[in-house]
Amino acid sequence: MASIREVAKLAQVAPSTVSRALNSSGYVAEETREKIKAAVAELDYVPNQWIRNLYRQSTGIIGVVAPGLIHPFFSSLWNHLELELRKFGYNMMLCSTGGDEQREREYLDTLERNLFDGVIDGAAVLPDENYAKLEKPIVFLDRIVPGIPVVSSDHRQGGELAAKKFLECGCRKVLHTVGDRQYRLQSHEGDDALDRYLQEHGVETIREEVSWDDTTDYASCYKLTKKLLTAHPDVDGVLASDLQAAAFLKAAASLGIDMPGKLNIIAYDGTFVTDFNSTTPTAIVQDVRTIARQTVAVLLKRINGQQLAQDQIVVPITLVEGETTNRTSFKAK
Amino acid sequence: MASIREVAKLAQVAPSTVSRALNSSGYVAEETREKIKAAVAELDYVPNQWIRNLYRQSTGIIGVVAPGLIHPFFSSLWNHLELELRKFGYNMMLCSTGGDEQREREYLDTLERNLFDGVIDGAAVLPDENYAKLEKPIVFLDRIVPGIPVVSSDHRQGGELAAKKFLECGCRKVLHTVGDRQYRLQSHEGDDALDRYLQEHGVETIREEVSWDDTTDYASCYKLTKKLLTAHPDVDGVLASDLQAAAFLKAAASLGIDMPGKLNIIAYDGTFVTDFNSTTPTAIVQDVRTIARQTVAVLLKRINGQQLAQDQIVVPITLVEGETTNRTSFKAK
DNA sequence: ATGAAAGCGCTAACAG
DNA sequence: CTGTTAGCGCTTTCAT
Numbered sequence: 217m218a219s220i221r222e223v224a225k226l227a228q229v230a231p232s233t234v235s236r237a238l239n240s241s242g243y244v245a246e247e248t249r250e251k252i253k254a255a256v257a258e259l260d261y262v263p264n265q266w267i268r269n270l271y272r273q274s275t276g277i278i279g280v281v282a283p284g285l286i287h288p289f290f291s292s293l294w295n296h297l298e299l300e301l302r303k304f305g306y307n308m309m310l311c312s313t314g315g316d317e318q319r320e321r322e323y324l325d326t327l328e329r330n331l332f333d334g335v336i337d338g339a340a341v342l343p344d345e346n347y348a349k350l351e352k353p354i355v356f357l358d359r360i361v362p363g364i365p366v367v368s369s370d371h372r373q374g375g376e377l378a379a380k381k382f383l384e385c386g387c388r389k390v391l392h393t394v395g396d397r398q399y400r401l402q403s404h405e406g407d408d409a410l411d412r413y414l415q416e417h418g419v420e421t422i423r424e425e426v427s428w429d430d431t432t433d434y435a436s437c438y439k440l441t442k443k444l445l446t447a448h449p450d451v452d453g454v455l456a457s458d459l460q461a462a463a464f465l466k467a468a469a470s471l472g473i474d475m476p477g478k479l480n481i482i483a484y485d486g487t488f489v490t491d492f493n494s495t496t497p498t499a500i501v502q503d504v505r506t507i508a509r510q511t512v513a514v515l516l517k518r519i520n521g522q523q524l525a526q527d528q529i530v531v532p533i534t535l536v537e538g539e540t541t542n543r544t545s546f547k548a549k
Numbered sequence: 550m551a552s553i554r555e556v557a558k559l560a561q562v563a564p565s566t567v568s569r570a571l572n573s574s575g576y577v578a579e580e581t582r583e584k585i586k587a588a589v590a591e592l593d594y595v596p597n598q599w600i601r602n603l604y605r606q607s608t609g610i611i612g613v614v615a616p617g618l619i620h621p622f623f624s625s626l627w628n629h630l631e632l633e634l635r636k637f638g639y640n641m642m643l644c645s646t647g648g649d650e651q652r653e654r655e656y657l658d659t660l661e662r663n664l665f666d667g668v669i670d671g672a673a674v675l676p677d678e679n680y681a682k683l684e685k686p687i688v689f690l691d692r693i694v695p696g697i698p699v700v701s702s703d704h705r706q707g708g709e710l711a712a713k714k715f716l717e718c719g720c721r722k723v724l725h726t727v728g729d730r731q732y733r734l735q736s737h738e739g740d741d742a743l744d745r746y747l748q749e750h751g752v753e754t755i756r757e758e759v760s761w762d763d764t765t766d767y768a769s770c771y772k773l774t775k776k777l778l779t780a781h782p783d784v785d786g787v788l789a790s791d792l793q794a795a796a797f798l799k800a801a802a803s804l805g806i807d808m809p810g811k812l813n814i815i816a817y818d819g820t821f822v823t824d825f826n827s828t829t830p831t832a833i834v835q836d837v838r839t840i841a842r843q844t845v846a847v848l849l850k851r852i853n854g855q856q857l858a859q860d861q862i863v864v865p866i867t868l869v870e871g872e873t874t875n876r877t878s879f880k881a882k
Numbered sequence: 883a884t885g886a887a888a889g890c891g892c893t894a895a896c897a898g
Numbered sequence: 899c900t901g902t903t904a905g906c907g908c909t910t911t912c913a914t
Contacts, residue, residue, distance in 0.1 A: 217684070219907060230885045235909055242910090243883050265662040267907045270603065270890055275663075277642070285618065285628040286821070295618040298645045307659060309610070310643040312631045326640060329598040330608075351550070434824045462825045469827060488619070491767045492795045492825040494802065552891060563901045568893060575894095576899050600891045603906055 218259040227255035238263060269331055277307045278515065279327035283315045283339040287432050288458060288487035289502065290338070293357075296508035297336065304516060306333065313339045315428040321346070328352055334515045341399065353518035355511055360400040360528070365518065367511045368402035369502045370530040375409030377535040378455050378482050378500055383417055385480045385542040387453035390414055391422040391444065393460055395431070402530065406484075410455065422448060430460070437463035445471055452478060458485045461497050465540065481540040490538075498538035506531045551592035560588035571596060602664055610640045611848065612660035616648045616672040620765050621791060621820035622835065623671070626690075629841035630669065637849060639666065646672045648761040654679070661685055667848050674732065686851035688844055693733040693861070698851065700844045701735035702835045703863040708742030710868040711788050711815050711833055716750055718813045718875040720786035723747055724755040724777065726793055728764070735863065739817075743788060755781060763793070770796035778804055785811060791818040794830055798873065814873040823871075831871035839864045 224231040229248060236242040237252045244252075255261070269275045278301055285291055298308045309332065313319040320339055327335050328350060335352050340359035347354075347361050356366040382390050394407045411421045424444060429436045441463040445451070454464050461483035465475070473479050475495075483490050486501030510529050517524055537543070557564040562581060569575040570585045577585075588594070602608045611634055618624055631641045642665065646652040653672055660668050661683060668685050673692035680687075680694050689699040715723050727740045744754045757777060762769045774796040778784070787797050794816030798808070806812050808828075816823050819834030843862050850857055870876070 220909095221907080231907090232886080232909075232911095233884060236884090239909080245883055248883080262662055264907060265659070266603070266664040267890095268909080269663075270600070270907085271909055273890085285631065286621070286624045288619070288621075291619050291624040294643075295645060298618065298643075308643065310627075310631075310641065312628060326598070329595055330602075331597075331599040434821050438824075466825075466827060488767050489822060489825060491771075492799075492822060494799060494827050553893095554891080564891090565893075565902080566900060569900090572893085578899060581900080597891060600906095601893080603891085604893055606906085 217264070218261040220261075220263070223252065223255045223259055223261050226259060227251040273331065274333050275331045276305060277309055277332050279309045279311060279323070279332045279335045281320060281323050281327075281335065281337045281339045282310060282312045283428065284432060285310070285312050288489045289485045289504070292487055292504050293338070293508060296505050297511065300508045300512040304512065313341075315339065315341060317341055324350065334519050336511055336515060344399075353515060355515045355518065357507075357511065358402045360402060363527070365514050365524055365527050365529070366402065367507055367514060367529045368531070369507065369533045371403045371406030371533070372409040372530075374484065374500045374502075374533040375406035375411075376413050377533070378406075378484070379410045379413035379417075381482060381498065381535060381541055382414065382419065382453040382455075382480060385453065385476070387419060387480055389420045389422070389448075389451050390453035390455065391424060391448055391451045392455040393424050393426045393431070393457070395426065395428075397425075402528070419453075422451065426460075431457050432459070434459055434463065438467060441467040442471070445473065453480045453482075455482045455484060455500075458483045458487050458489050458499070461499075461540075462489065462493055465493060465495065465497065476540050476542045480542055482535075483538075483540075486536060495540060496538040498541040499536050501534050501536050503531050503533065550597070551594040553594070553596070556585065556588045556592055556594050559592060560584045606664065607666050608664045609638060610642050610665050612642045612644060612656070612665045612668045614653060614656050614660075614668065614670045614672045615643060615645045616761065617765060618643070618645050621822045622818045622837070625820055625837050626671070626841060629838050630844065633841045633845040637845065646674075648672065648674060650674055657683065667852050669844055669848060677732075686848060688848045688851065690840075690844065691735045693735060696860070698847050698857055698860050698862070699735065700840055700847060700862045701864070702840065702866045704736045704739030704866070705742040705863075707817065707833045707835075707866040708739035708744075709746050710866070711739075711817070712743045712746035712750075714815060714831065714868060714874055715747060715752065715786040715788075715813060718786065718809070720752060720813055722753045722755070722781075722784050723786035723788065724757060724781055724784045725788040726757045726759045726764070726790070728759065728761075730758075735861070752786075755784065759793075764790050765792070767792055767796065771800060774800040775804070778806070786813045786815075788815045788817060788833075791816045791820050791822050791832070794832075794873075795822065795826055798826060798828065798830065809873050809875045813875055815868075816871075816873075819869060828873060829871040831874040832869050834867050834869050836864050836866065 220231045220234050224234045234252055237244045237249050301308050311323040335354040338357035340356050344361050356364050358368045360366055414421050430440050437460045445467055461481055464481050468475055468479055481497055483497040483499040486499035490497050490499055553564045553567050557567045567585050570577045570582050634641050644656040668687040671690035673689050677694050689697050691701045693699055747754050763773050770793045778800055794814055797814050801808055801812055814830055816830040816832040819832035823830050823832055
């Protein structure tokens with residue numbers, strides 16, 4: 217790896233002149249420029265970007281903290297984030313915590329101590345105070361902490377869309393799986409909205425708290441869903457994330473439950489995995505691309521020191537009708 | 550961000566002493582150590598890791614070049630790679646090329662010019678000569694280039710396992726999808742082995758070349774498989790990657806083809822997505838975890854300047870019997 | 883238009 | 899045991 221000094225020596229100029237020529241900053245005589253160009257070619261000189269970063273105090277790398285890479289919703293989110301960051305000349309360092317506190321802490325530490333330009337935390341599971349001392353521009357996904365910008369789907373809308381669909385289908389008892397409630401997440405709004413709306417309309421709801429494994433690992437999902445369907449035989453509506461919904465579908469079939477006659481299932485997320493099923497589920501679809509776009513937009517504003525109009529950004533969500541909910545409802549009249 | 554000099558000043562010692570105290574390299578009097586500790590605490594000093602890297606000429610970050618993050622086989626591979634790298638104290642920077650040459654080139658360039666400790670390229674689609682000048686320790690996945698270590702599944706074994714199964718099922722005409730053949734990939738061995746074995750036993754085979762999209766995007770998969778099944782109505786065996794296999798299954802069902810009576814399907818990869826189907830496919834399962842482990846092992850050897858026993862490492866592969874191949878074959882007698 | 887010199891924040895070699 | 903000095907590879911004044 218040739219250094220700038222070697223180039224300078226060969227071109228018989230000072231290192232600073234080479235620097236200027238290469239960055240086209242400041243004046244360099246055409247003749248000198250030529251000599252330098254020749255020397256660069258001869259030595260196959262490539263400036264060490266790392267060192268440049270040292271001066272610029274920036275690397276063009278954004279750290280992304282993820283709970284996992286396999287879950288279809290997240291893998292597709294990271295994919296879109298990468299594309300979006302690339303658009304603005306940034307690279308992405310992807311860190312996966314597996315939902316573990318300690319690992320998140322370690323990663324945040326690494327990201328803080330290195331010259332990363334910013335952080336996107338999609339796996340924030342630490343108490344609020346841990347985030348207070350972070351100096352880097354940061355954006356959260358879903359997790360709400362005062363003073364930190366957060367991007368997420370409009371889960372309240374998602375919950376309501378699902379609730380309305382269940383009502384249309386004439387459901388009387390709806391079960392939905394919810395995550396841990398220890399910290400404030402935007403997605404909790406969805407659970408609350410669902411319950412509120414359904415209960416206002418006289419429909420019973422059951423919340424079933426599930427672990428991260430139960431939403432990520434299909435085998436766990438399947439075991440869980442079978443258990444739930446057995447424990448609550450009178451449930452006629454289910455809202456659960458894609459994988460779980462797929463598992464519910466399979467489990468219900470194996471239990472001989474008539475669908476969608478006796479059981480309406482709505483999948484939350486609407487990633488590509490729902491396509492596999494022989495029956496296409498009705499799904500609440502998150503707009504991953506827009507989430508990625510907004511997240512990057514917010515982060516860049518932070519990096520450039522601009523003010524944000526709002527700390528919380530919610531992205532609209534849609535319901536896509538499939539075959540797992542009753543079409544012959546009174547809505548269709 | 551306090552610097553080491555500020556700490557030194559506050560503790561009334563030289564920066565180098567602080568450095569020694571913090572790295573516990575060299576002698577520091579207990580008393581001095583205390584003073585320094587106090588100063589560090591007072592200023593909330595955190596050493597700038599980035600700068601340290603400059604001296605160590607290493608960052609602890611490995612660049613991973615991926616064709617994509619969504620495809621289940623890859624997302625699970627990146628996940629395991631991350632875990633494995635973490636085990637050895639490394640972080641992973643994940644770059645996704647979408648299979649694009651230009652993007653691979655750009656990423657390799659970035660990785661070379663920055664202080665990454667090594668590169669794992671799972672999306673190598675450039676002509677061989679592009680890799681000759683790479684100076685960083687590198688490992689390829691699947692792609693074979695002389696002089697560069699490569700890790701992959703034992704696809705030859707995979708091809709043969711599939712072939713034997715098709716024979717057992719009494720297939721007479723087997724279709725399999727293959728990728729681009731422009732460069733040498735270990736996975737081509739699988740296609741070749743399948744053809745060879747089947748043809749030796751008098752079974753006709755059809756290769757169908759497919760694009761990256763046709764293996765990644767489910768909608769594309771489905772369109773493709775429907776077309777193929779219509780074009781080759783007499784095919785009684787199909788080998789295709791998970792997503793495609795799922796699509797074949799759905800397409801065949803929609804065309805009213807009797808399965809597995811008239812059509813035996815084997816899914817290649819065996820990722821979690823195959824679980825979703827109401828029918829569990831027979832699958833050739835890649836051992837992602839071992840691939841990840843071997844890849845990291847090879848890379849670390851390279852980083853530490855150790856010799857490799859061999860340039861090509863192949864990881865055993867297995868066939869898992871499912872419901873999409875005929876069990877009542879003459880093997881069962 | 884060019885070069886010398888200072889410095890980014892830290893470490894390592896060497897005196898003392 | 900501790901401080902001084904030099905330097906990682908580059909950029910950026912500031913003279914000339």
